[in-house]
Amino acid sequence: MTLKPKNHQRPHLLRILLASLATLLLPLSLSSAAIADDENSPRTWTVQVGSESSDQAIQGMAFLPSNIYVNAGDKIKWEANSAEIHTVTFLAKGQPLKPFNPFDPQQLNRQGGTTYDGHSYYNSGIMANVSNTGFKEVEHYTLKFTHTGTFTYYCVVHGMVMKGTVHVRAAGTDYPFTQSQYDRQTKKEERKIVRDGEMQWEAARKQASNHKVIAGTDNETAMLMRFVHHDIVVHLGDTVTFVNTGMGAPHTVTFGHEPADVFAPVGNPKNFKGGDLSSGLMEPGDKFTVTFNKVGEFDYLCALHDYMGMVGEVEVRR
Ligand SMILES: [Cu+2]
Structure with missing residues (x-):
C-alpha cells in the first residue's frame, strides 16, 4: 500500500524533474551554441577617436581603447567622438610621421582601401563629430584586418602623442576582452581625461x-x-x-x-x-x-x- 503511491509518484516526479532540467538546459545549450557560432564568424569592433567634455572645453587626445585585440577577418570601426579633429593613420613601412599640414591631401583625405594590407599608407581623412571644423570631415572609418601582426596607427594632427595599436591574431584565437569590457575601460579613461582637464582649468584660473x-x-x-x-x-x-x-x-x-x-x-x-x-x-x-x-x-x-x-x-x- 505504501509502495503504490510511491511507484505512482516516482515517474511523475522524474518527469517534472526532467522537464525542468530541459527548460533549464534548453536556453543554455542554445546560447552557448550562439556564442560558439559568434566566435568563429568575423566580428566588427569599435574604437572611439578622441573624447570630450559635454561643453567641448576639454578635448582628449586618445584612441579608446588604445590597444585592441582582434582576429584575422575581423573589422574595426573607428567612430569620431570629439569636435577636435583627428585621423586614423597607418604609415607605410619606413614612412616618417610628419607634422600636420592642413593643406596636404594625403593627410586630409581618405587613402587606401577597405582591407588593411599590413604595410601601406592608410588614412581615414579628417574625423570629427561636428561639421563646422573647416575641414571635410568623416564620422567613421572601417578597416578589415586579414594579416596577423601588431600594427600601430597615429593621428596625423596630433602626432606621436596620439597613437593606437591593433593586435591581429589568427582566426579562431580566443579574444582576451569583449567589446563591453573595452567600452567600460573607455568610459573610465574618458572620465579621467575630463578630470585632468578640469584640474588644468583650475590651475589656469589661478595663474x-x-x-x-x-x-x-x-x-x-x-x-x-x-x-x-x-x-x-x-x-x-x-x-x-x-x-x-x-x-x-x-x-x-x-x-x-x-x-x-x-x-x-x-x-x-x-x-x-x-x-x-x-x-x-x-x-x-x-x-x-x-x-x-x-x-x-x-x-x-x-x-x-x-x-x-x-x-x-x-x-x-x-
Ligand atoms: Cu586653440
Whole structure:
C-alpha cells in the first residue's frame, strides 16, 4: 500500500524533474551554441577617436581603447567622438610621421582601401563629430584586418602623442576582452581625461589676471580649449600677454577677420587700435603681447578651436 503511491509518484516526479532540467538546459545549450557560432564568424569592433567634455572645453587626445585585440577577418570601426579633429593613420613601412599640414591631401583625405594590407599608407581623412571644423570631415572609418601582426596607427594632427595599436591574431584565437569590457575601460579613461582637464582649468584660473590670459593649456592628452579668463577689462595703453601653457596643442589669438593662413601673424601687436590682428600659430610655451591703444570691446578667438567655444573679449576702458 505504501509502495503504490510511491511507484505512482516516482515517474511523475522524474518527469517534472526532467522537464525542468530541459527548460533549464534548453536556453543554455542554445546560447552557448550562439556564442560558439559568434566566435568563429568575423566580428566588427569599435574604437572611439578622441573624447570630450559635454561643453567641448576639454578635448582628449586618445584612441579608446588604445590597444585592441582582434582576429584575422575581423573589422574595426573607428567612430569620431570629439569636435577636435583627428585621423586614423597607418604609415607605410619606413614612412616618417610628419607634422600636420592642413593643406596636404594625403593627410586630409581618405587613402587606401577597405582591407588593411599590413604595410601601406592608410588614412581615414579628417574625423570629427561636428561639421563646422573647416575641414571635410568623416564620422567613421572601417578597416578589415586579414594579416596577423601588431600594427600601430597615429593621428596625423596630433602626432606621436596620439597613437593606437591593433593586435591581429589568427582566426579562431580566443579574444582576451569583449567589446563591453573595452567600452567600460573607455568610459573610465574618458572620465579621467575630463578630470585632468578640469584640474588644468583650475590651475589656469589661478595663474590668470586681467593682464595675463592663458591661451589654452594641455598635458598632451587632456587639452583645455579655452581662454582663461575669456573676458578681461584693461585700461587704455595697457598690455596683455596671452600664453599657451600647454605641451602639445597650438592655438592662435585672433582679433578681427580670421586670416586665410592661420599660421602667419597679422598686424602690429605693439599698437592695437582695433581691426585685424593675429598671433599666428602659438606653439606650447609661446607668448603674444598686445598693447591696447583704443577704448572699446574687442572680440577675439582661437582660429583653430573657436567652434568649440575658444573665444574671448578684451574691454578697454579709459
Ligand atoms: Cu586653440
